[in-house]
Each structure stands twice: as C-alpha cells, then as structure tokens.
Amino acid sequence: MSTAEQHPGRWRPALDRPALVALLLGLAGVGYRLVLILLTLPASNSDEATFGLAAMHIAAGRDRPVFLYGQHYMGMLESYLAAPLIGLAGPSWPALRLPLLVLYALFLWLMYRLTRRLCSPWFATFVVGLLALGSERVVRDQLTAVGGRPEVKPAVVAMLLIAVALGERRVRHRWLATGLFGLLAGVALWSDWLIVPYLAVAGVLLVWAAPRDLVGWPGVLLVVGFLLGVAPMIKDNLLAPDGQNSLSVLREISTKPGPVPPWSDRVYGGLLEGVPLATGLCPPAGCARWQQWFGLLYPVLLAAAALLALVAYRRAADRAGRVRPVAQLALVAGAALTLLAYVRSPLAAAEPLAYSRYLSVLQISLPAVLWPLWLAAAHTWRHRAPMIGRLGGALAGAVLAVLTVTALVVTGLFIADARGLRAEERQARELAAAVRRAGLHEVYGDYWTCNRLIFNTGETVVCGVLDGNLTPGQNRYPAYWKRVGRAGRPGYVLAVGSTAERALRRRLGDRADAAVVAEVGGYRVYHPETAVRPWR
16 A cells, blocks of 8 residues: 655655545545535534534533433434534534544545455545545435444444454454454444444454454453443443333334335335435435436346355465455445345335435445446456457446446535525524524424524523424423423424414414514514413
8 A cells, every 4th residue: 555765864655556546535525525514514403413412411511321312222422422522612513523524534544445455456546536425415424413324334344354354364463453343343333223234244254254363362352342332232221211222112113013015115215216325326306217227236236246256265275365255245245234124124115215324334335346347347458358358348337437427416416506505504593593582592393493403502592392283292302391391481483384383373363473573594483472382
C-alpha cells in the first residue's frame, strides 16, 4: 500500500498510485458529507431527535440508556458518541451527526484495506469511489442518528480484517487481536440486531482461519471481549420486567398477526426495490423500471462471486492461501443471509421504500459482489483472450460504468433537491421559535413533530404525542408526557388540515380561531384558554 521515501533528515511514507487515488476519492466523500452535516441534510426527524435527546441526558448525567427510548432492542452507542459534543456545544444536529462522519471515514478506510487484501489495489480504489458517492437513501443511513448501521459496518469489516490477518499469520499480538474481535462483535450485537448474519459469517471465518488462536488464553480473551461489548444489553435484559427484555420485544415484533404477502411480492420488494435503493441507484421516491436492473443482477453476481471463490480455494497451495477465498465466501454468505432475512419479512413487500434501510449493511459485501464484473472487464485488455472473453469483458465493463454513472446521477439529484429539503428543516426551526415566542413550555403534537420540537428547543419546550383522535400516541420518553399532563394550560402544535387538528377544532368550536397563536410552515400553534384533554 505504501513505501518509505527517505531524505536527509526526514522520513515520510509514500502512497502508491491506487492508494493515492483512493485517498483523494475518500476525502471527497468525507468532504461531501461534512457539507451535508453542516446543512442538516438529509432533514432531521423525531426518530433521530430521540437519539439527540438521549445524548443530552447522557451529557448531563441524567440518564444512562442502554436501548432507544420506547424501542427496547436498538443500542444507544450513537448517543454516547455524540454526548461529549452536545455537552460541550449544546444540542444541535451537526453535533449529533459529526461522530457518524468519523464512523463513515473509518468504514471507507477499512473497506479499502479489506478489498485490497482480498481482491486488487485498483479494484479497492473503485470500491472507495462508489462508496464516496451518496444518494439520499445511502447518506441518510450513514449520517443520521437512527441507530445501528453507521457503527456496525466498520465493526464487521474490522472483524473480517482481523480474521484474515490471523489466518495469514500476519499478526504479532494475536491475543489482543482475538480480544478485539470479540469486543467488536459484542458492541455490534448490542447496537443493531440486523448485523447478526454478518457476525455469524465473520465468526465462522475466524474459526476456520485461526482455530489454534481460539484455544487457551486467546479464546478466553475472545469471550471476555464479547461479553464486555454486549454487557449493557445483558445487564438491561437481566433487570428488565417480564416481557420487556430485548428478546421478548423482538419476538413480539417478528410475530405480529396479519396477512403475510406472497413470496413473489416480498422478493420483488426486496430485490428490485430494496437492493437498488440501498446501493444508491434510486431516489428516495422509489426505483423506476430502468433502475431495477441491479436488483435482478444481484443474486447472479452473488452466485458468480461464490463460484470464483471456490475456484480460488481449490487452486490455493496451502491453508494460508485459502484464507482470502474463504473471506470472499463469507462476504457472499453475509449478503445472502441478510437478503433472505429481509424478504422473509412482510415489510419487504408492504413498505419497501421505508424499510430498504435494513439492507444498507449490504455495502459490506460490495467487493465480493462486483469482483466478478471487475475480473471479466479485465479480459477486454488482454490481447490473447478469445473473442467471447473480450465481449464478456466489454459487457462487464459496461455494467460497471452504468452502475457508476447511475450512482453519480442519483447523487446529483439529491444535491439538486437540497433546497427543498433545507426549506423543510428551516420550517421546523421556525416552528420551534414560534412556540417559544408564544411562551409555551408544554404542548401536544403528533409523533413526527414532538421529539424534533423538543430537541430543536433544547428541552425548553416538551411535547406529548397524540394520535389523530387526540388520544395518547407513541410517547418514547414517558417523562415528557407526564410533564405535559401536569401543565395547567398546555398548547397544541398540529399540522394544518390534519385529522388531529380537525378534531381539536371541533372540540374548541367557536373558540378555535381565537386559540391560534401562530401559524408557521403548515402548522398551527393553539393555546386554548382552558386545558383540552379529551382522553381524560
């Protein structure tokens, strides 16, 4: 990756050409995302605000949450990472998101190292270039604090690198490496259960590549590291009331009653919508027909990658030479298991646009998926290759080119739409300012208004969540609901024309217009003369 250039009185490392180009592409990707963070793009929402509020509580020493408020299975590592910045600079969306930028940069660097180790230097540069691009869907998964995905991806890539290095006997402190492997696995499991397929294949790779390192003290350190990483989840589950531990909550979510869409609909939503969206080939509104081609091609590429890895395994001279193809097989298996788990869920068919975020971890397998195309494209430059090989190589090169251009175009569409997204964010802040100017400190609102409003006001305003019928909704943090419930004269912040606003106006009757104290960005702020709580 680098060489050492010596000069009189100084020494500096010199990157080779693929590494230098990858560095420039990576810096461009990080810089692009830094600008987005400073502009609060993608726009914030109440889910993300919940992580921000938890970070405020952590920074102030008021709480030490293990799982997301009201969602007892998603770890709060992102809140802990943001807590020092929020404690220092106060609550803001950039302070909440900046640690995620560091995680993205780490993921980019680790992906380059892994791809270069398993495949080739210039292909690693190409992968970095693709990962530097970012559609709205891709960037939202990378830069918004909504739990799990930004931190588990670099953790798994680091685990794979550790396993490969142990198998190739390139690690000096092998005990520490196995302990770090276990720690990363435990933290990833606590952060997001969606990463379980990749944790499983990484574990299998470690057992195959370095079985001797799992005997004795290295194995003890592996277990200790894992238990240390997953300790918050273990402690919380031991103390949680019956039916409220993370396993019970996940079991309840996965077994909800209701019609199950047919396999054809789930496969369509998972492959033709989910995969292109997660890869950055579609705008957030969904995939056009011509953008779904990569979803059709994806299982074919997985099969081709598995075949290439098996051939390389058979040709390897020794066990150390087989580590890389086994690692490639692990990447294929991780992607296949993740896809299978996704298409088993009714959400793959019912709401593929909203839940394609569950496939963002497929970025880990990008080197294995695209490696067959890269190798085939290389045949175009081989003069002695048969004509059919050259044609196949030209076709593979065209596929890679179309993939790159499509990702670039969709990234450009996201940038072009930035003004509209900025307007939405500006309206949310203007709404928060209007509520404060009205002198309100306790209000009711819908789910997508409340926690965002609380975070934007730094908790000077708290909000209780109501549904469209003006009855209690999803209140993630019960303390806010209790505080608003104790207020003598709470306000209401409701979208104009919403079901909840119509219900409130019917309740107020002739006093409805007189109760309006502000109207901002499609919202009306009500402050009735007497408390209005229809559910009591």
